[in-house]
Amino acid sequence: AGRCVVAVDGPSGSGKSTVSRRLAVSLGARYLDTGAMYRALTWAVLRSGVDLTDIESVAKVAGEVDLRIGTDPQGYGVTADGVDVAKEIRGPEVTGAVSAVAAVGAVRELLVARQRQVIADAGRIVVEGRDIGSVVAPDADLKVYLTASEAARAQRRSAEDAADVAATAADLARRDKLDSTRKVNPLQQATDAVVLDTTELGIDEVVARLRALLSERG
Ligand code: C5P
Numbered sequence: 001a002g003r004c005v006v007a008v009d010g011p012s013g014s015g016k017s018t019v020s021r022r023l024a025v026s027l028g029a030r031y032l033d034t035g036a037m038y039r040a041l042t043w044a045v046l047r048s049g050v051d052l053t054d055i056e057s058v059a060k061v062a063g064e065v066d067l068r069i070g071t072d073p074q075g076y077g078v079t080a081d082g083v084d085v086a087k088e089i090r091g092p093e094v095t096g097a098v099s100a101v102a103a104v105g106a107v108r109e110l111l112v113a114r115q116r117q118v119i120a121d122a123g124r125i126v127v128e129g130r131d132i133g134s135v136v137a138p139d140a141d142l143k144v145y146l147t148a149s150e151a152a153r154a155q156r157r158s159a160e161d162a163a164d165v166a167a168t169a170a171d172l173a174r175r176d177k178l179d180s181t182r183k184v185n186p187l188q189q190a191t192d193a194v195v196l197d198t199t200e201l202g203i204d205e206v207v208a209r210l211r212a213l214l215s216e217r218g
Helices: 016-027 034-048 055-064 092-102 105-122 132-136 150-161 165-181 203-216
Strands: 004-009 030-033 067-069 078-080 124-129 142-147 194-197
Touching: 004 016, 004 132, 004 203, 016 030, 016 124, 016 203, 030 034, 030 105, 034 055, 034 067, 034 078, 034 092, 034 105, 034 124, 055 105, 092 105, 092 165, 105 124, 105 132, 124 132, 132 142, 142 203, 150 165, 194 203
Parallel strands: 004 124, 004 142, 030 124, 142 194
Antiparallel strands: 067 078
16 A cells, blocks of 8 residues: 555544544554644653743753654554653643643744654654644645534543543633644644534544545545
């Protein structure tokens, strides 16, 4: 099987991660969670103790940290300077700070370059994030933009995190606003993306639709 790049974008809780991993497994492809890269870098920034609003210092930490991420859709590791951060990057500290770090231009430049390298090396890969179809892989074979109602997204995320639905809804709304209004590479629908509302769809159904779209395109 030849090169195949699938870009999956959308807001938090839209089902991106589950769908992207399942799709990658079914295609025998690699998988890249770009959100995990922004989260791991945020972990390093928090550890360094620099002020999040001090853009130059944040950029400096970003340039110095040794960030590694796996691409196995059935389980990938994430390390920052050799520390396994897989668990911490899902915690409230990182989640609370990641959108600010991800808004820094120098941080995005660095991670976008890394992401393009991973894509080139893998050849067949499903990549999920916020700016994949628009910026990271504009030449992707398939671009998908997943959405879901705010209620469904909050429900899913709070179930995953065993957290309170109202608090989760507030956090999602806060991050979405930051992610879609930032100046550099905001969350946006690529003009040629297929939009799928997953509110009423099961995961298997979404994956099947994406597979059908891919085979239509040869
Ligand atoms: O997808 P996830 O919720 O793990 O992403 C965490 C954060 O990383 C997002 O809220 C966003 O601020 C940032 N992000 C981004 N661009 C991407 C992926 C994630 O800015 N491609």
